[in-house]
Amino acid sequence: xxxxxxxxxxxxxxxxxxxxxxxxxxxxxxxxxxxxxxxxxxxxxxxxxxxxxxxxxxxxxxxxxxxxxxxxxxxxxxxxxxxxxxxxxxxxxxxxxxxxxxxxxxxxxxxxxxxxxxxxxxxxxxxxxxxxxxxxxxxxxxxxxxxxxxxxxxxxxxxxxxxxxxxxxxxxxxxxxxxxxxxxxxxxxxxxxxxxxxxxxxxxxxxxxxxxxxxxxxxxxxxxxxxxxxxxxxxxxxxxxxxxxxxxxxxxxxxxxxxxxxxxxxxxxxxxxxxxxxxxxxxxxxxxxxxxxxxxxxxxxxxxxxxxxxxxxxxxxxxxxxxxxxx
Numbered sequence: 001x002x003x004x005x006x007x008x009x010x011x012x013x014x015x016x017x018x019x020x021x022x023x024x025x026x027x028x029x030x031x032x033x034x035x036x037x038x039x040x041x042x043x044x045x046x047x048x049x050x051x052x053x054x055x056x057x058x059x060x061x062x063x064x065x066x067x068x069x070x071x072x073x074x075x076x077x078x079x080x081x082x083x084x085x086x087x088x089x090x091x092x093x094x095x096x097x098x099x100x101x102x103x104x105x106x107x108x109x110x111x112x113x114x115x116x117x118x119x120x121x122x123x124x125x126x127x128x129x130x131x132x133x134x135x136x137x138x139x140x141x142x143x144x145x146x147x148x149x150x151x152x153x154x155x156x157x158x159x160x161x162x163x164x165x166x167x168x169x170x171x172x173x174x175x176x177x178x179x180x181x182x183x184x185x186x187x188x189x190x191x192x193x194x195x196x197x198x199x200x201x202x203x204x205x206x207x208x209x210x211x212x213x214x215x216x217x218x219x220x221x222x223x224x225x226x227x228x229x230x231x232x233x234x235x236x237x238x239x240x241x242x243x244x245x246x247x248x249x250x251x252x253x254x255x256x257x258x259x260x261x262x263x264x265x266x267x268x269x270x271x272x273x274x275x276x277x278x279x280x281x282x283x284x285x286x287x288x289x290x291x292x293x294x295x296x297x298x299x300x301x302x303x304x305x306x307x308x309x310x311x312x313x314x315x316x317x318x319x320x321x322x323x324x325x326x327x
Contacts, residue, residue, distance in 0.1 A: 075172045110306065
C-alpha cells in the first residue's frame with residue numbers, strides 16, 4: 001500500500017473546515033497539521049479533525065518535515081506570501097482561489113513553483129466537479145453544436161455581515177468579483193476560452209468594496225452573460241446553449257451533482273454525485289499529480305490560472321476596483 005500523502009492546512013477558517021471534512025474521505029491522504037496565527041484556533045481545528053500537530057505560525061508548519069503538501073486557506077491578500085513561503089521550504093501547494101489577487105502575484109507564485117520544482121495549483125474546486133468535467137467533454141465533442149450563449153451567476157446577500165470581515169473589507173481584497181465572480185468567469189473561460197472583448201459594470205459598498213458586477217464576454221460566435229453580487233441572492237443556474245442543444249447545470253451550478261441535456265424535444269437528466277461536498281475531487285487530482293511527479297495539473301494548469309487572473313484584472317481595471325496594498 002502506498003504511503004498516505006500528508007497535508008497541512010494554513011488558515012483554519014470556514015472553507016478549511018469543508019476541506020478537512022472532504023480530505024477525510026480521500027483514502028490516500030491524511031491531515032497531519034494545522035497552522036493559525038491564533039494558537040487556540042489551531043488547537044480547536046486540530047482537535048476537531050484529528051490533526052497530530054498544530055502551529056501558532058505559518059512558517060513553523062512550512063518548516064516541518066512531516067508535511068508533503070499545504071492547503072492555503074487564508075484571505076486573498078495573503079495567498080501569495082504564504083504560498084511562496086511554503087514552496088521556498090520545499091512544500092507542494094494547493095492555494096485557495098483566487099490564487100493571487102492580480103496577475104503579478106500569480107506570475108511570482110508560478111515562478112516559485114518552477115524555481116523550487118514543487119507542485120502548485122489553484123484550488124478552483126469546480127473544475128474537478130464530475131458534472132462540470134462531463135459538460136466540458138460534451139461541449140468539446142460538439143454534442144450541443146456551436147455555442148451561441150452561456151449564462152452563469154453567483155450571488156447571495158452579505159451586506160449584513162461585519163465590515164471587518166473578509167467580504168466587505170478592502171484591506172482583505174474583499175468584494176464579489178474575486179470571491180464569487182471568479183466562478184462564472186471560470187465557466188465561460190473553461191467552455192469558450194479567452195474572450196475577444198469584455199464589457200462590465202460594478203456597484204460599490206460604503207466600505208469601498210465592489211459588491212455587484214455584471215459582465216458580458218464577447219466571442220466570435222457567442223456571448224457569455226455573467227454576474228456576481230453580494231446584495232441579493234441569485235438563482236445560480238448555469239446554461240450553455242448551442243446550435244444542436246443546451247446544457248443546464250442546476251442550482252448551485254458550481255457544485256451541482258448532475259445536469260440536464262436538452263436536444264430538440266428530448267431532455268435527459270445526468271446524475272453525477274460528488275464525493276462529500278466536492279472538495280475531494282480536487283484533492284484526488286493533487287494526489288494524482290504528486291504520485292507521478294508533476295508540478296502542475298493538466299486539468300487546471302498554471303497557464304489556466306494566469307488566464308483567469310488576467311480576465312479578473314481586466315474587469316477590475318474597467319471598474320476601478322483597487323486595493324491599497326497593490327499600490
